[in-house]
Amino acid sequence: MNTNELSPEKSIQIISEMLEKSxxxxxxxxxxPMIIWGAVVTIVSIIIWYVLKATSNPYWNLLWFAxxxxxxxxxxxxxxxxxxxxxxxxxxxxxxxIWGCFGIIATLLPIIACxxxxxxxxxxxxxxxxxxGFASALTGxxxxxxxxxxxxxxxAIAGGLVSVFMDYSNIPxxxxxxxxxxxxxxxxxxxxxxx
Amino acid sequence: xxxxxxxxxxxxxxxxxxxxxxxxxxxxxxDFSYIKEKTEATSGNxxxxxxxxxxxxxxxxxxxxxxxxxxxxxxxxxxxxEAMQEYVDALxxxxxxxxxx
Numbered sequence: 001m002n003t004n005e006l007s008p009e010k011s012i013q014i015i016s017e018m019l020e021k022s023x024x025x026x027x028x029x030x031x032x033p034m035i036i037w038g039a040v041v042t043i044v045s046i047i048i049w050y051v052l053k054a055t056s057n058p059y060w061n062l063l064w065f066a067x068x069x070x071x072x073x074x075x076x077x078x079x080x081x082x083x084x085x086x087x088x089x090x091x092x093x094x095x096x097x098i099w100g101c102f103g104i105i106a107t108l109l110p111i112i113a114c115x116x117x118x119x120x121x122x123x124x125x126x127x128x129x130x131x132x133g134f135a136s137a138l139t140g141x142x143x144x145x146x147x148x149x150x151x152x153x154x155x156a157i158a159g160g161l162v163s164v165f166m167d168y169s170n171i172p173x174x175x176x177x178x179x180x181x182x183x184x185x186x187x188x189x190x191x192x193x194x195x
Numbered sequence: 196x197x198x199x200x201x202x203x204x205x206x207x208x209x210x211x212x213x214x215x216x217x218x219x220x221x222x223x224x225x226d227f228s229y230i231k232e233k234t235e236a237t238s239g240n241x242x243x244x245x246x247x248x249x250x251x252x253x254x255x256x257x258x259x260x261x262x263x264x265x266x267x268x269x270x271x272x273x274x275x276x277e278a279m280q281e282y283v284d285a286l287x288x289x290x291x292x293x294x295x296x
Contacts, residue, residue: 008289018217086229
């Protein structure tokens with residue numbers, strides 16, 4: 001590339017080319033963190049649902065803490081470490097901020113609540129499902145992805161309503177379904193589209 | 196074409212400077228090696244163009260460290276964004292849009 005004068009058509013071409021080049025870097029594997037967290041939350045939720053049903057021992061709720069313990073290292077090694085570090089993109093930073101806030105709430109709220117109130121985990125799981133849907137809807141709106149936006153709204157509203165009537169022992173299953181709909185499936189679709 | 200030609204900003208109407216500005220429009224910030232890779236320009240030429248854009252107040256240059264290595268990052272300023280918007284508006288006056296034919 002040089003500093004020569006150029007035609008208006010060439011100018012438009014350069015602008016489009018540069019925007020496309022930088023977008024591609026950040027869109028590549030953008031669904032990977034959703035797949036990682038979606039898979040971890042879905043699997044852990046189903047395990048908790050199963051063992052609670054089988055044993056009725058509420059201490060199995062402690063398994064919820066496996067989500068951050070497994071999710072963060074997986075996300076670091078399979079996604080964050082491979083990311084482009086030489087440039088920062090506005091959209092990716094906004095999305096990372098939304099999920100960072102969700103992560104803080106979803107990790108600290110159960111720790112604090114379970115320390116203060118025994119067996120609070122089931123109430124919290126339905127609230128976290130609503131926040132998960134909210135974070136997903138915001139992500140979809142920022143990415144202009146209708147599937148992610150709709151799945152977020154559906155999970156936040158339907159998940160919130162269902163959890164009111166649902167038997168507490170089935171709440172982990174609701175969480176697993178929410179993670180499947182808002183994270184795992186959209187993540188797989190995003191990555192397949194970019195390939 | 197009905198509208199008169201608008202004057203194109205000479206500082207932006209150059210292949211490399213326009214490429215740098217277009218790239219930074221999409222990014223919060225980028226370092227030297229990233230911009231060099233995307234624009235495929237030589238280091239010397241790139242440095243000269245960075246200085247010209249910074250002198251006009253279109254980009255911000257920040258020198259810092261990444262660990263122990265020196266690192267220079269570049270970002271677009273509000274003046275730069277405004278200049279790019281005006282440049283694109285001016286460009287439109289040179290282009291024949293099919294539905295206006």
